[in-house]
Amino acid sequence: MSMGRMARGSPKAGRRAETRTKAQIVEAAIAILDAEGEASLTFRALAARLSTGAGAIYWHVANKDDLLAAATDQVVSHAMATIDANAAAAEDAIRAISLAVFDAFDAHPWIGDQLSLAPGRSGMLQVFEAIGSRLEPLGVPQGARFDAWSALVNYIFGVAAQNADNARRVTGEMTREALLETIAGNWSRLDATEYPFLHEIAACLPGLDDREQFLAGINLILGGIFSAL
Amino acid sequence: MSMGRMARGSPKAGRRAETRTKAQIVEAAIAILDAEGEASLTFRALAARLSTGAGAIYWHVANKDDLLAAATDQVVSHAMATIDANAAAAEDAIRAISLAVFDAFDAHPWIGDQLSLAPGRSGMLQVFEAIGSRLEPLGVPQGARFDAWSALVNYIFGVAAQNADNARRVTGEMTREALLETIAGNWSRLDATEYPFLHEIAACLPGLDDREQFLAGINLILGGIFSAL
């Protein structure tokens, strides 16, 4: 859509002094998203940051969804780049990949809502492949591999997205702990005969570590995979 | 915010002929969302359907997020109402609840994006409690209950939301099967040395039953819970 010619003769990529690339635009978008939240990412704000007009951005990017998908893909790809390809044992590798995704979502909570636009992009595919390719070394037979992969990948992205939503609720006034205590308070104030379980586990909420909780779920699924062998 | 007086003396709830209730507004919003998708739910369209002005809606509803959260809550509550409180065995009950949520999301794909607004609402709490209260009868000891509950609930809502996203991509031209075949085609066209796993399981995609796949994940988690006993 953008890079048309550029190819053969020219050693230098940038033609004009004021020209932007799609990568620069996506980078600027991520900067705005991280600093001011998703509501603040507008084409006008982005254009201002890049010292250009809003219309120019559309030369590099199809629309806002495309921009957000590209930003999401960038972050996920970057997260995947940090994990070492074949260092750890398969089981630990799955944990490492899961946590890398979790951490990326936690650091960039705006991804949560945009997940739906990203499948099919390379970052997502990298994660899919990285998880899936660890199953055979783990001893999961051919017939069970798809179910195991599907459960893991769905859990990873589903939980990461939901956690990102929670992280988005934490801003300035409301600390994470205050939020958890508020929820715990609400639950323990529920009718104890109608909601006995929530009433009981409200106590588990304060001081909860989302990351460990996430990992506990991964371990539960891994346990299920092993017990089905 | 709305119902202030109304209480004691008056036998009739509706005072004026043209008056709407919040329930009616939410119902109309759900009708629009189901029929024309989330992009078509605007205050003006909603007002037109209710034969009123956009401003009147704000008497019953704080803002659009509130409206969407109420709509989501309505659908989830309704889904929970269909499952029988203490008919099945605990393990089957968990499956039934999970599938009820899954089906509700599948029937109303717009929920996917709005999930983040709903926690704390009664529909969500019903699901939380329904799942959690089945764990003790299942023999899960106190110390392991929170992890098991967390994994199940996160998986259920995470996967349901992602599946709703897929369902949203199926519209008119693109059937579900055509979509799966397109994805399978993309995966099998990937470089086989870089993406061996995706290349291999692309064949599993066509004819895939999302519901069964979802259930397989639930069973995997349940297996993990049991094997940890």
Next chain:
DNA sequence: CAATCACTGGAACGGTGTTCCATAAAACAG
């Protein structure tokens, strides 16, 4: 009966994504 309350509905406001296009620098053709 007068005052208050519960609610209406349409106009108006600020802001958004997106389109359009006159312009201009770079690349290329001869």
Next chain:
DNA sequence: CTGTTTTATGGAACACCGTTCCAGTGATTG
């Protein structure tokens, strides 16, 4: 070197959105 084409700009304009505001209206109340 000269014209033409390609690549990209940046700001104006458009349609539409969520939200606010408020004069008005019918029921309820004291």
